[in-house]
Amino acid sequence: MRPEHPARAVRIGIGGPVGSGKTALVAALCRALAGELRVAVVTNDIYTTEDADFLRRAGVLPDDRIRAVETGCCPHTAIRDDISANLDAVEELEEDLGELDLILVESGGDNLTATFSKGLVDHQIFVVDVAGGDKVPRKGGPGVTTADLLVVNKTDLAPLVGADLGVMARDAAARRGNLPTVFLTLVGDPGAEPVTAWVRDRVAHGVDPAAADHAESAPPHTHSANAEPHGAGAG
Amino acid sequence: MSLSTLLVLADGRLPAGAHAHSGGVEAAVAAGRVHDLATLRSFLVGRTATAGEVAAAFAAATCRALTGPQLQDALGGSPDRRGDEPGGPRAFAGVDSDRVRELDDGIDARTASPALRAASRAQGRALLRAAARIWPTTPSTTAGKQPHHPVAVGIAAAAAGLRPREAALVAVYGGITGSASAAVRLLGLDPYAVHALVAELAPECDRLAARAADRADLPVDDLPAGSAILLDIGAEQHATWEVRLFAS
């Protein structure tokens, strides 16, 4: 459900270790939400064209709704310490596509310490998978402990890798207090139901005005009457 | 002028997008032209003598255009040899902002490669965004929202209360550290040895910055224009890669 007058699109960061299923989750969210919301994606993966190809092949999002960001070997930096390239990508999507409801920002290959800056996203989802071992929630780290939503993905593999989902749930609860955790299998639940519902809810609430100011897209004092889009002839 | 303010603007951790650019190192590494300390050293020297000097000159000239030729006549001689003035963020003379546009055009004319123009404007936009948040007096100029990076350096320096020479220093030094740290990440070079190279180039940075400040009032066509053909070619090749770690 779209908020009445969105100040700007709700931005949700999707972080987590390489291979945990971030791109698969992005695809699932787009598939589930593209019919009701105006969605765009920023990816920080080094295999940018592969991710974009994957999303396009999956038929979930046209090419022009996906922007790739190069992170200069520093995926954490690009989503946390120096978010300018990601902000540029978000701004470009908004400039090119007009009003949007939801922008998903997928991080590059992180470790457990990576989180998104509040200057870049409004909410963040951290994706781990059971194949990484059932100790991951116990290890903690900012991603697991502070993400607005923790997704434990690939539960279908739990029996194969001997992961105890009960242990993971208990550890996650201990680490995260009241913050929600969902268990997911994108194989068994290609619509990622619980995550989709959570995202839909965030979009319906819209952007907190204070946060909107914080994660503002345009620099306040640099508008110019003469500012023309410098395409710089690239391409 | 505040030395600490200079450090703020020159800090590689300033959130202005620099970490995502390699200054041409990623392409040079892929082409095999840069593969060890010695070749990195030659790369840094050549880049500094061409793109670095151009960046220094345009950063200084932009800063001068926005801060005015203060005290030039009173003290005589080179305006940047004068003693330190009261520093800190302050009002601009607001002078001659058409000049900023002309300077921005001058970098277009010196940057044949479309990929390098796009990279320069992306970094300029990011720096301007950072400057506007850090120094709220950051002026809007006729160069618009995404000026070339050296022009953005000049604007940010002016907003921070720095002088043309410091603007030039930030531009040329930033070019060196950006390339150097990209080389550390791409080649796994010994970071101490790489920083020894950066330190070795410090006097050259100082020299270029002083020269840039001395010439900050020259007509745009008379500003430095040293071209580096392989930086252009490398940037164009890099732009076509399917997988790359750096934006340029």
Added chain:
Amino acid sequence: MRAEARVVAEADGRGGTRLSTVYGEPPLLPRRTGHRHAGHAEVHLVGGAAGPLGGDELRIHVEVGPDAHLVVRTVAASLAQPSHPPRHSTLTITATVHGTLAWLPEPTVAVTGCDHTTRSIVDLCDGAELLWREELIAGRHDEPSGDLRAATTVRCGGRTILRHDLAIGPSADAGPATVGGARAVGTLLVVGPHAPTRPTATSTGATMPLANAPAALISATASDAAGLRRALDGDTVNTWAADPSAKPGNCRKN
């Protein structure tokens, strides 16, 4: 030595081009060449091989009127030579173009010890078309290069669209950021509706559309003059200079 040359081309009113001025002082001697009936006029500078010499101050001025079409070549490579005692030499080329100018000289070779600068300032009026080639060769055969610089400014309707300085020799950088030790470096600027609009690149050359004009710069490095010429010209010169007999490197004797 100081010397000057002037060439002025005008439309002849019958679809052709006539040369109203062809003036030169040694060693700058322009000669009309090419077919009388071709739609364009062609001039070769002869005697270029002798210089420039240290201390020389040479000037060439070219004017191409509306609808006129001028091709300028040299008969052979120019050898920039040192003097004793060593002195700087300069060649200043100014061009004002309303119609079409193809400036396609042979390369300049930096003989050991030379200290030469070629400064080019080209003013294009709106709608003017241009081919402008610059080739710098680091010494003859295996000799160490002298210092050779090309400083180029091209304006289109008063706005500078290209400004670059190329340099080879002991005072210039030859490392992996600039020319990578190549002995031959050069550029070909194409301005007009025929200019490539998409960037392309190989490992030693690139075609780069410029920012503020229908123009592209082709830049290349090569191990020798012939390789450089191939990289720069590609098909551009033959398809656009509009003279099927004026192939690159074709030097008619005068």
